[in-house]
Amino acid sequence: MISRTSIEALPNEILLKILSYLSWYDMLTSLWSLNIRFDYLVCSSFSIDRKLSNTGLVFALGLSYNKFARLFPLILECPSLCSSIQRIHFNETNSIACDLMYELLFNDKKILHFPNLKSLIVTKCQPMEPIIQCFSYLIEHQLDELTLTFDERMIKYYINIRRNLSKISNKAQRTAMIKQLVSQLFSSRCHLTSLRLDISKFFVGYSIHKCLSSNSYSSLNSTEYRNQLFCLTLRRLHIRLKHCCFLESLIEYVPNLEELLVAMNLSLKYDVDNHLNIEKNQQSNRNWFNKVSKLRFFSLKALINNDGGFHCLKWLLNNLNYVEKLQIHLKGDGFDERKSQTIWKSFIDANFVRQYCLPDTIINLIHFDFYICSQGELSFNDIEMIKNSFRNHSFFLYYQWTNVNCLFDPIMSYQHIFSSFTNTFPISLHIGNDLNIFNWPKMGRFCWNLYPSLYFILRGFVYKSTSNPSSITVYTVNNYASIRRNSLREKVLAHLISMTVQLKYLRIERFEWLLDIVEHETNILRTNAFRTVQYAEFCFPSIHNGDTRKICDGKHFVPFFSKYMPHLQRLRLWRQDDFPWTSIRPPCDADQRSNRYGCFILRWLKSLKTPESIAQHTTIFEHDLGQLFEALKEFKLIDIYGEIHYEKVESYRLMTETRFPKSRVEIDTSRFRLWI
Structure with missing residues (x-):
């Protein structure tokens, strides 16, 4: 006789593991009010911070408005549920709930519904006044972690306005609100320990990057004053920027920062405001240790178009030459005779990496990873010379950083050189299109331009470097005006789509394809x-x-x-x-x-x-x-x-x-x- 065991006979540890695979609305619709034990398990599941994408309240794929309107009041009416929730994720690509954020989080008396809320993720947010008010209160009184990106399409809509005066006024108002929020994020009115922020697309020129002043405390160095001005709690910062000058100002406001990951939306270069500072600091032996002495990990992802970009990179690295872990991801944008590109025309080998991709003086560095993509011709002998240069270079031998790979794309004439010191992999082969910095540094997503050597990329990188990529994004180039059939494009896309086992997300440039x-x-x-x-x-x-x-x-x-x-x-x-x-x-x-x-x-x-x-x-x-x-x-x-x-x-x-x-x-x- 076959014995049967009911689910209630399982211990709590196993049941919690099962619940971790369910969304919050599946848990509530299936298990809530079943009995006291399962109510306790549901609350426990909400309170566990597993740092996973599906934990907490997530406005995810599959959530209908009817289901949301039915279940969310149930949560608000139950104090034990509200107290259990520590993480909420508003994703505007999955819902239209972001503009409801204020009324979802606060009651009529402006008291937060979720007293133990510690982590908030808001992606594709529209910068409206109630939402900014939410952020302002939460970062000062409630949250430990915040992830924030704005809807870049709405941003462009407001930026490109020229004729409608009311919309111009609206844009100015939103700009002022964002500036105020950014200022607060890096002040004593922010108690976050972790921040992921994308401000690379919201403003034209340098306006957003001037909301912090780099010399605001130069005449007042007292500890009491600095404690009032700075954000002393922030330990981890992942940020996407447009201009390097903001980074220089930012450093002075986060003295206890331990991890700094930066992605530059534009090519790395001298900015007008910090050009003189760079030249001055290059001539001195000073670094940023006196500003962010606890910084241990620095990662930079950037395009470099000319020699000035390398000078700016070197300035950054010398300022942070005391970090223990360093990641550099660089991509050239092709040769242009109108630009000064002497450095890019150099032979990229161990000497190049040591001279341009590392600080002059190494103090505490333990872990180093790099990825460089540049245009140029390479023969088979050149590839072997590049690999051997790391095996024979005294510096890389000393640190045992000799395992370097080099691949050459003969169709597009691009060389890809990357380290394998810690089994890491380049985040993206096309830096400009990789907007999702909040998957970084997870190595499960790959982006490429679509060109005939796509097979080379797939064979050379994906199969050798990772077994389970979560998604493959392919960007087509210069096809916006074409409405004619392209048999090669059809075959490539058909092969790519057929590679998937369970295709869930599909983004293709044209429906006709x-x-x-x-x-x-x-x-x-x-x-x-x-x-x-x-x-x-x-x-x-x-x-x-x-x-x-x-x-x-x-x-x-x-x-x-x-x-x-x-x-x-x-x-x-x-x-x-x-x-x-x-x-x-x-x-x-x-x-x-x-x-x-x-x-x-x-x-x-x-x-x-x-x-x-x-x-x-x-x-x-x-x-x-x-x-x-x-x-x-x-x-x-x-x-x-x-x-x-x-x-x-x-x-x-x-x-x-x-x-x-x-x-x-x-x-x-x-x-x-x-x-x-």
Whole structure:
């Protein structure tokens, strides 16, 4: 007779391990109020800080608005649950909950619902006043850890405003709020121990980087004054910057920092404000030990375009020559005769790394890793010479840093040189596109430009350096204007998609490419390769401009998802104009280069502002949305970037709220989001 054991017979340790694989909403819907023991286990699971992406309250893929609206009040009504929660993650790519942050975290009396909240992650945040107020209070009174990135698309929208005075005022107000928040983050009004921050895209020029003054305490050196001014609790800082001058100012405000990881969004170079400081410090033996004496780990990821970038790098390294662990990831941007690039034209070997990628004086260094990608020709003998140079160099022999790999891409003429001292791997082969600095330094994500030598990269790096990459992102180059079929592109994409075992996230530049793949590459494409996709993102053709045949592709939109991606939950579209994907533009048989065609387009675009046209497009959009949500039973969120006339906003909003009453909608002239 087979004995059966109920789940309740398992010890708490095993049950907690099982619960660690469940999301918070699965735990609450399945186990909460089952009995006192399971209520205790659910609370214990929330209170355990495992530093994993799925712990705490995570607004993740698969969370519907209805489920959120039903479960979150349940949490707020239970003091034991609220007290257990230590970590919350608002991800605006999965929900529209970020603008609800204030009312979710605080009650009517402005008291925090979660008294033991210690870690907050907010990604793709929109900088609104209630949200900034939340951050201001939490970093001073509550949190130990904060991760914060802003929605760069909304940032660009506000930056590029030129005519609308109210929006210009709004942008200035938001800029002032962010400056104030950044100032607070590095002051005595911040009690964080760990901060991950991306401020690389929010402001033009040096405005954000001037919110800290590098000499604010030069005349007042008393310990009491410094304790009032500085952030004395911060130990770990991961930051993405645009300008190096901010880093120089920042150092003076975090005297107890132990780890500093920096990613430069622009090429590393002299900044106008610190050019003289760099030259002055290069001539002296001073470093930053008197400012951040506890710093043990420094990591830098940057593009370098000219010799000035190497001089700036050397200045940084000499200032931090007392650290114990150093990581350097550099990429050149190709040769340009107009720039001073003497250093990049040097032979990159052990002497190069010692001279340009390490401080002049080594004091405490124990761990060193580097990755260098530069343009240049290499023969097989050159590759062996590079490897042997590290094996024979006295400095690298002394530290036993001799295990260096070198690969050459003969198609793009790029050389990749990286260390294998501690089994690390370059974070990304294309630094400029790797925006997700908060996976760093985990080595599970790889990004490349798509070119014919992609196979070389996959073979030379992925299979030799890691067994389980979590995702592969491929960026195509110079294909934005192309609407013609490309058989090579179709084959490469079909092979890449077929490599996956369970494809969940799919981002492809153009929707038409998907249609071409399933139509022409069925012999390469793995059967049901798209069936597990839960998130998709791509550009979609205009419904007002361009070739008539192309703008009518909207008819394939929902049938494609229904057939190939039945489990799709989130969809993001990039549009040139309106939000609907079904076009009602009448056909025009005139050549696109003719005056007749130009007159036709002008008349059509002018007609779009009429009440009749707005009503028509509202009806079409309602039909499109209804068809999408009816065809995909698991669908939760659609996010569309586009451009519509301001008079359409209210019409679209009323239609959506009427058609989807139990949902959350956000709409303006450049973006539409619906969460159900």
